Amino acid sequence: MTVLVAPKALANHTARDFKMLIDGRWEAGEGQPIERVAPSHGVVVSRYPAGTSADAERAIAAARRAFDHGPWPRMTASERSGVILKAAQLISARAEELAYLDAIEAGKPITQVRGEIAGAVDIWRYAAALARDLHGESYNTLGDSTLGVVLREAIGVVSIITPWNFPFLIVSQKLPFALAAGCTTVVKPSELTSGSTLLLGEILEEAGLPKGAVNIVTGTGPAVGAVMTAHPEVDMVSFTGSTGVGKLTMTNAAQTLKKVSLELGGKNPQIVFPDADLDAFIDAAVFGAYFNAGECCNAGSRLILHKSIAEDVVRRVAALARDVKVGDPLDPSTQVGAIITPQHLDKITAYLDGAAGAGARIAHGGEPLDFGMGQFMAPTILDGVTPGMAVAREEVFGPVLSVLTFETTAEAIEIANSIDYGLSAGVWSRDFDTCLTIGRRVRAGTVWMNTFMDGASELPFGGTKQSGLGRELGRHAVEDYTETKTLNMHIGARTSWWMPKADKLA
Structure with a gap:
């Protein structure tokens, strides 16, 4: 027989009302909120705004402005690292509050979630370190008249869509690395488990993240996620979820040839x-x-x-x-x-x-x-x-x-x-x-x-075949949110190929 631990009624429980974060403002949204019923206790524990396509478009516009004109991409790596490290400290300080939200909204054992939050803190600290190590390359071996420099630049606006099974841990496998690269973001957590991600928005504000650098829109995939994956002002999509929805995400992103990172299903x-x-x-x-x-x-x-x-x-x-x-x-x-x-x-x-x-x-x-x-x-x-x-x-x-x-x-x-x-x-x-x-x-x-399901922030994670594209974590995680740009510099005078030299005309 299975050992049973009967749930105790939630005494004096009051459902928590959340707002979504768009361009530095907390908004209640229009219409009836989404009510999350605890899968363990059968009572409403949280309410989130039911975001709309218009909300998603405003969030994308805010992220676009923040990337094109705001301070975050223009900060030094040291400055961005400091903000991310401060966020890690604040996550640690509010770990019990975060763990309770994930436990009650997702039905996850509280002891397990405490471990996940501790792991997320380590990931944020690791991302803060990688922010300062992001660099390009130089080539001075191309001849006396040529110097090549390869830059790594933030890819731009990133849509981040996360699932319900590891609400805080999975957003922490994506967001700090995108921020470390200098990207701005729109985040959509699952409509079943949005609480801890919205709390993360508060933490990032307190850590000093500029407005518009992270926007959090709650709601369903058809209403919010579809816009985030297809919008022409989004440069990259990072999605974790089912293989079926991952294929739809890839189809949407293909309309504007966005970069896509997918962490999907497994049968391990x-x-x-x-x-x-x-x-x-x-x-x-x-x-x-x-x-x-x-x-x-x-x-x-x-x-x-x-x-x-x-x-x-x-x-x-x-x-x-x-x-x-x-x-x-x-x-x-x-x-x-x-x-x-x-x-x-x-x-x-x-x-x-x-x-x-x-x-x-x-x-x-x-x-x-x-x-x-x-x-x-x-x-x-x-x-x-x-x-x-x-x-x-x-x-x-x-x-x-x-x-x-x-x-x-x-x-x-x-x-x-x-x-x-x-x-x-x-x-x-x-x-x-x-x-x-x-x-x-x-x-x-x-x-x-001779072990199973071990991991570390330093080790890449991701799959082959229909388990996804790309990798999270590891030293290259920040690079995934960048594009390379080549600067090919000519030194000294250059002779045009179609104009013969003067001595050859004589």
Whole structure:
């Protein structure tokens, strides 16, 4: 049985009303606000303005003015770094407030979110350091009459669109790097989890960011996001979300040939060989599958097990899954919180029904949990999954672990690469040759060896195939928000190619 942590009623709770930030002004918007119902408690916890296409256009115009005429792109790297570093300090000072917002709006365990906020602080500090290291190149090897200089210039106005599953962490993987490069931005958080991003707007104002450099517009994708991805005054789009919406984003951006960075879906395998440290792996398997209730593009949702150990591994993973605590995200002991919406819970259960109908066996879990409020799902293990099943190929985005088997290394690699996604993967073996073979042949942006879902601000993150384009984090993250410009300088007199020299006319 799953360990349950029943949600406690939110005593004396008052829904928080937010405004959106456009050109340095906080605006309530027109019309009925968006009400966010906590997925764990079933009550309204936040209200945001329902932004319109006109709001998005005003925000883009503000960002354009701020880039073309404002101080932010013209500050020294040291000055921009100072503002970003101050923002990091203020984020740290308001960490508990930010963590509560993400926990209650997204249903995320509070202990987990505190870790995410701490990680975001580190990212902002790292971006502040990179701001001062952004530079171009020079070439003095082109001959006595030529000097080449390659500049790195801020790309311009950037539309940043973020999802609901990691509201503050993901905006922190984008925004500080865009600011470090000298860009100005329009940010649209998910309409389900806008609170912490709007609070970030307050923090950036206090840190000294000039008006118009960051604009935050709340609302839906059709009303706000469509304008942000297609508008001719936007120079780049950075989007994190589903692969389907990512394709639409790319289509919109193509109309004006914007630069696009996409971090999309994943169906990430963990490949396990008989010589692996199974004690370490079992913990990583449960963590990888059920962290953030599986609502994670990096979730280790596919176990690809050698047949000789499959039965034992499934038994041990199921035994540990029974100890996972599911329930109230505000309880510090909770490890798996709520599912984001009732509709998403229905989608998860539909995948389970389809897998059972295709011959898979539920080895653990498999059912929604009824606490009398909110929506929750038991950690689930599906055994006997084959590569052609939908649950083995498509992103369920829930606490569902699919188990497949292999006999040879080549077969394991084929199963891992047989799907449309290529975000991340893991391999478990004491033989480093095996780990390196998998690491080099599996098509994924990150391959973990004898660990899973580790990360650092210094390490690039992103996917291959339909998991996206471009990379976030790492030392090149700031460069992604720049364009290169070549200055080709001629030294001394230059002879025209069509006019012969005077001595040749004689």
